[in-house]
Amino acid sequence: MDENLKKIIPLALNYRKDIVMNIFYNIFYAFFSTLMMVSMIPTLNVIFGLNEKITEKPVFKGMGDLKTFLEDYLNYKVTQLTAENGFEVSILFVISIIIITALLKNLTNYLALYHVTRLKNGVLRDIRERLYKVIINLPISYYSEKRKGDIMSRMLGDVNEVKNSFFQVLELVVREPLTIIFSIIAMFMISAKLSLFVFLFIPISGYIISIVGKNLRAKSKSAQEQNGIQISILDETLGGLKVVKGFNAEKIFIDKFNSSLGKLFRLSNSIGNKNNLATPLSEFLGILTIGVLLWYGGQLVIIDQSLKPTTFIAFIALAYTILTPAKAISKASYQVKSGLAAAERVFDVLEVENTITDKENAQSKTSFDSSITIENINFKYEEENILKNFSLEVPKGKTVALVGQSGSGKSTIANLLTRFYDVQDGSVKIDGTNIKDLTIESLRGLMGLVTQDSILFNDTIKNNILLGKQNASDDEIMAALKIANAYEFVMDLPNGIETNIGDSGGKLSGGQKQRLSIARAVLKNPPIMILDEATSALDTESEKFVQVALENMMEDRTSIVIAHRLSTIQKADKIVVMHKGEIVEQGTHDELLALNGTYSKLVMMQSFE
Structure with missing residues (x-):
């Protein structure tokens, strides 16, 4: 047979x-x-x-x-x-x-x-x-x-x-x-x-x-x-x-x-x-x-x-x-x-083997108490190493920004923290527990994610935002929209939050889509926030409003911000400068400027004062 x-x-x-x-x-x-x-x-x-x-x-x-x-x-x-x-x-x-x-x-x-x-x-x-x-x-x-x-x-x-x-x-x-x-x-x-x-x-x-x-x-x-x-x-x-x-x-x-x-x-x-x-x-x-x-x-x-x-x-x-x-x-x-x-x-x-699954007897973690620790990570997608002996600690309540040229491995860190990919060498720990020992659902439940690309679905604004918290009330949705500076344009739409936004949000501008993505993460209200180029699609005016909103949201919250626009991360507690998968500099905005090194050159290239 x-x-x-x-x-x-x-x-x-x-x-x-x-x-x-x-x-x-x-x-x-x-x-x-x-x-x-x-x-x-x-x-x-x-x-x-x-x-x-x-x-x-x-x-x-x-x-x-x-x-x-x-x-x-x-x-x-x-x-x-x-x-x-x-x-x-x-x-x-x-x-x-x-x-x-x-x-x-x-x-x-x-x-x-x-x-x-x-x-x-x-x-x-x-x-x-x-x-x-x-x-x-x-x-x-x-x-x-x-x-x-x-x-x-x-x-x-x-x-x-x-x-x-x-x-x-x-x-x-x-x-x-x-x-x-x-x-x-x-x-x-x-x-x-x-x-x-x-x-x-x-x-x-x-x-x-x-x-x-x-x-x-x-x-x-x-x-x-x-x-x-x-x-x-x-x-x-x-x-x-x-x-x-x-x-x-x-x-x-x-x-x-x-x-x-x-x-x-x-x-x-x-x-x-x-x-x-x-x-x-x-x-x-x-x-x-x-x-x-x-x-x-x-x-x-x-x-x-x-x-x-x-x-x-x-x-x-x-x-x-x-x-x-x-x-x-x-x-x-x-x-x-x-x-x-x-x-x-x-x-x-x-019959494809899923390589990223829960371990037997994996723990379910519902709170974040002390720090995220990344220890001696080596990672490659194919042949070339994207990260090389990368180590970083993110204390609770602090904002750490990752900056560097394209291809330096910034977004890879976000992919590893969320277990979209698994580390090949080294470990990622939350409160001292290897994330591989946690259930994937509870790990991702601790994190809010705003991606570089505004990923929205062919549905209403309300249902797109409810992915952050499925039992949220309309009042909570409105509050999240206000924090993300999206409330006014949503209310101007014919059906408000019940407006269908089309395939991939095609009826909205890039900035509007990104603000809805931010509202979705705000509604989830997780202890750890990962922002992967979260403001990259915003115009200058919207960026200023959203940046203030993000700073308010990140207050007393642990945040990892992956940024290309350096103007958005100058208030971070620590800025980590990456080059070809390695940390070349780290410190506050002022400390890094004083070094007159890689970060300073990046700032100059963006004509930042």
Whole structure:
């Protein structure tokens, strides 16, 4: 059994009632499908006057005599009805058998589909639920190496492919095979000699169909990867549309997208052509078998006269009945191969090891009492060290600012403090406890974060700010907006805090978005505040207002401020100057100016007085 199929089975077993009921109804569907064809025999016999006239009610003598008993009993009823009510009633009787059988066949078909639909949609929901949980819990480092579009493709397209393809297996192993088996049993009961002749051709047909489906799984996986690339290009295009247009780069992105489209076009054609070939090929091979059957069976009817014409017609109908499930099996087997490729991509994500998790027996910390200590950290994203033997202590209630050129490792400190990344050498401690010994939830609960990029969501202002404190009242939200200097512009909006701000806050200016990010952190009111270029998107006037608000907020609070604009951190208790991952200077603003070193040069470059 395929490994991915084994992984789907435990998910499907959550809906074992639907599986059992689907199998139950499929068994009856297969039975009534065959019975409907067999019931043609007495109908044809009555129409052509070939039915045996039996006046005495037959007696059942055991299972070995079942076929003869049923035929004799039916002939007895037809003889009785014809004698008492005429030909019209007897023909209506045998036709009603076909109609009732057809009704039962289609009713059981509907009930089987009802339960398989519940099963498919339930497993689809469960996989997406698990996948989203994994996606949201995986460390940020995982996404620095992956295309977002590919992850989206796996969540949306591949999971849907699993739903649509995988549960064809129930038809492959239950419904269609049972229909074939019941038909074969009926055919053998009619004529064993004719049945054996027919089934010489079935293995040959199966072998030819399997050759056509070769390499389908590999091509399906490649097509799904191209879907991921296209979603990723589209996501990047929409996210950076101003840059694309501003640099007249439309043709570059169009060419990149069209290149992926071309690859997908060729793969889809190849996959589609093989899928399209499955039905006509299996039908042609089936008709070929029927043709041979007509040749041989015709001799049994006309020359040997060992088979009634009406029985032979029913036998042909049964043989043709086998074609429909055979076509369904060949088509479903192709779709299952696509499903296997999709499932492989889904489980690749589901089984990614999350390297940043809670230790067993991790502590839950609810207060911050003394200091943050960073000891001898070495850290690298790929090959080059970003931080080298970095050590720093941040006492409670103090503001420490990290400054330096881009790439000096400032934002990396924020990523390590929040455990977005884990330190490779050295340690980060809060009140003397290694942050790896704390639960991630309680660690991040101690911290408020305002990032360099204003990350907002397509929702109302209120719901964006409530991420800071989900049970906050409107009055608390208003107070946070005032501290962040966002109250006035929010109140000027048509619906106030209930205004939807669009995708990524696209309806707001950069400064407005940043102030809402600050309001969100203010509302959380954590003991430790991390400001990663928190005022970088503000205009000069807004920056002054927000800077005062931030200073008020940081009073008696432990703050780590990562700053590019040095004007925003001159009141910090300690300024740490970084260069290529190392501390080159530290002290107050005045002390560092007096040194006339790196900090002084940075100040001069920004024309700060």
